[in-house]
Amino acid sequence: MPSSSTTIVSKCVIHPDQKSNMKPLRLSVSDLPMLSCHYIQKGVLLTAPPSSFEDMILSFKHSLSIALSHFPALAGRLETDSHGYVNIVCNDAGVDFIHAKAKHLTLNAVVSPSLVDVHPCFKEEFFAYDMTISYAGHNTPLAAVQVTELADGVFVGCTVNHSVTDGTSFWHFFNTFAAVTKGGSAKKLLRAPDFTRETVFNSAAVLPVPSGGPTVTFDANEPLRERVFHFSREAIQKLKQRANNTVNNKELTEVMGKHVNDGWKVVNGNGNGNCNGMINGNGRNEISSFQSLSAQLWRAVTRARKFNDPAKTSTFRMAVNCRHRLEPKMDAFYFGNAIQSIPTVATVGDILSRDLRFCADLLHRNVVAHDDATVRRGIEDWESAPRLFPLGNFDGAMITMGSSPRFPMYENDFGWGRPVAIRSGKANKFDGKISAFPGREGNGSVDLEVVLAPATMAGLENDMEFMQYVTQFV
Secondary structure, rough: OOOOOEEEEEEEEEEOOOOOOOOOOEEOOOOOOHHHOOOOOEEEEEEEEOOOOOHHHHHHHHHHHHHHHOHHHHHHHHEEOOOOOEEEEEOOOOOEEEEEEOOOHHHHHHHHHOOOOOOOOOOOOOOOOOOOEEEHHHHHHHEEEEEEEEEOOEEEEEOOOOOOOOOOHHHHHHHHHHHHHHHOOOOOOOOOOOOOOOOOOOOOOOOOOOOOOOOOOOOOOOOOOEEEEEEEEHHHHHHHHOOOOOOOHHHHHHHHHHOOOOOOOOOOOEEEEEEEOOOOOOOOOOOOOOHHHHHHHHHHHHHHHOOOOOOOOOEEEEEOOOOOOOOOOOOOOEEOOOEEEEEEEEHHHHHHHHOOOHHHEEEEEEEEHHHHHHHHHHHHHHHHOOOOOOOOOOOOOOEEEOOOOOOOHHHHHOOOOOOOEEOOOOOOOOEEEEEEEOOOOOOOOOOEEEOHHHHHHHHOOOOOOOOOOOOOOO
């Protein structure tokens, strides 16, 4: 961390305010692949607190201790037992709390409408455990909170081991931390996390870990640009209307049949038996707003990459929450990873020569088809060959969508108002990595945090079909 800019004032370990009696939690089929991923880094930018910064820091430490008593797993460590199973040992070892100052920065400087790319402070100075992979949780705390004072605001950056939480669990913890800070009460929690391990994701399969531990599967130092594009509800509704015009189902089905699966045993709905005619037996045949927006991005990024071969395939990966897809459904607040990655494949020629409806419907069909049976097939496939999850853009034509505009990011009110903005750190960033956030005004607006190679980003910025839907921040 550059000493000439952001400085660390203090660092300490925060323990839960109550001792844990929770038994070790075995990492699941959905947790284990994340051991090679970086810790999740997400945070909220807030205006300055009404009290002093010193009082705020004391309050944060106290409320973090209380929040950890509700999430004892985060205060533990990873441990691999003699059988090769990786467990979360809930031993109250605690999490890191860092107090930093960046008084040379103002709110307007780091999120100004005139700022094109994301300010480097979020990638270089505002989060703990930069470039730390989740396997390090054997010796490193599973979570850290860094609170950084700005000249007229504060940034609360939360870093959590990705093999321990997905986005749903991450924001549940963050929301709890904020709610306790605002309310000051340890006794009442609106929704307690569900730590059960009696789910379909619990498995007897053992993940073989390379000697010396896993490593990331992408070049973490490749040159990249990162921008946040804002889309108003009105702009997204226009995209949705375009996408939901009549689709030639026969043509789409023929295209789907050309591609094979690549990991979760589902690509373009192939093999699910519900992609002919109606979208599925429930008649859910309307393409969603988010699928329409994702399709527009897929087309524009593919165009900006300027491929020469129209037969080259492009893959759009979308992480989906499986909690509500299983029968019976998992608890909505199940703690851990309960996600799978849906790959949708199309040729560059098809993506660019056909209209928005084509890509949007491919994405839609895959999401709808990802039901209980598909989730279970994905689990069985992993169990037959346990492996780490490969993150990256391996053929130059991939896009990976993470996070969700449904996550309650702007509900992190610590007592003096909603966040000004949401930002992430450097973790798990590569060419084609997209993260979806809700727009601050709500009402169906969406922010896309887009990470691309510089030349591709320049092409996207000059793509009028894409940029006509982007709304300027105010």
